[in-house]
Amino acid sequence: MQLPPDNTGIDWDKILESLDEVKIPQDMTKEELSAMSAAREARALLTAEEFDESEAWQEFVVLREKSKHRRTRIIRLAIAAGLALALGAGLWIAVPRQQTIQVADALPAGKVRLKTSDGRIIELEKEAHTIQDNDIARVSTSGDSLVYNAGAARIAQIKMDTLETPRGKSFQLLLADGTKVWLNAASRLVFPAAFNGTLREVFLEGEGYFEVTHKTEQPFIVHTGNATTTVLGTSFNVSAYGASVVTTLSTGKIKVAAGQQALVLQPDEQSTFNGQDGSLQKKMVDTRDFLAWVKGDLYFDAVSLKSITESLSRYYDYDFIFDDAAIGQLRFTLDMRRPAMLQEVLTQLNTSRTDLRFRVNGRTITISKQS
């Protein structure tokens, strides 16, 4: 066969050889390299057309399943070898026989709402604005806090506003008397827009931390179910999510009363009013356990997984199910900034107990133990 003249100076035999033998000749000119590259590219394009992405995807799904099981084993071995630190990021939630791994990264869906005494319901969004400005009070929000300033009027009739937080969101409130309230998630505070009476009274459901402005002539009272906390000026936490009311004092002095009983708390003391048997008791505590949430921390010192998940469900708006009630009795110590996503907390829990499995399904997390 007659070959046409070729003025490129390319030694085509080299190129042909490289294609047949998968060898790269070493002394190639630039022209030859370019020709070889093009030939390889043509070959790659022609070969790749045989790849079928649907087939490959099916294959991938199977591979992924396999690797998951292998990985869990590898992790356990590695931890045994003392490599736990390096693994912080490598911990995975193994979900057997389930194609999709869900991760707990959903942000809370609910909104913080303010119901004003005149019946308006305002959803507090990110942007700052003034909600009310009249002679009773001026109210403004900056997205994660609400500020009340007393108006000029001194009306005896007390108008009550209601602030509600959904699960997953806490909120700050500056009351008209200068008292600061941190309202935890899934809580409600009913309070006057202005404190014009002889008492400063608020009503709490859920949990709140109060830094009360000192006013000897006008006591501040927090009503929670059947218990009341009376203060002159101090900071304390009241937690009343269930039937019990737990009041923890960090500074100052407060009086907790329930029915005929009353207790005076000193700093680092905590009272518990048991809603079931009506008892009221106090003890010394590490206040950090109870006040960490105010600072945006997660702090649990040898606390049962059941109580931890109760807090987590409020902070993150997730529900937890235990495969076996005994798992809920496992105790954990956790001290970290509260991350935006629950998944990070689960990963931390997993670092200390690698045999725990967290199965995420929507906003529900099922906790089981790996056998």
Next chain:
Amino acid sequence: MHQPNLDENASFEELFRQHFVSLCTIAVYVVDDKDAARDIVQDFFLTYWNRRHQITITHDFKSYAAKAVRYSSINYLKKSGRVKLEEIEVIEGLALHFTAEDGVSKELRYNALWETLNRMPEQRRRIFLMSNQEKIKYKDIALQLGISVNTVKTHIRLALQFLRVECKWMMAPVSLLLCCVQTVMLFLPSN
């Protein structure tokens, strides 16, 4: 900045389907082995899936994936031991050029390639495809078709020359290619 929500299986699958074939092209270009290429790309996606919460892609997924696949393909060649180190360095240089986006997408190149192949004489196209698609050795093609090895080689050479002239992309990126290759050459052992 493209950061797909990978926790949705659907969107990961979409990503997989969209890029699988073009990533295979890169792997095949380097390792010149279809099965190895498929494994390399599957492996890449597996790693990516497992680390999806740690990996932050600062540019687009496509160029990140291309780099990762190129890198593991070169690694595969090194481990396979069937290609000499200095050869690998040449391939690496060429692959750098191959994965660099130069405006002409792989899809357009692929279309142009077929368009040109279709304008070749039947027998030439057939031989070219036997060699480049089915990876049949020249001497086996010769046996199958009852022609001489030299005739097979001549057909392939003519096919390559035709492609080079007719298929613009085969010529276009020479300058870019050269600067890549030269960089690589600097690291070659001088003997």
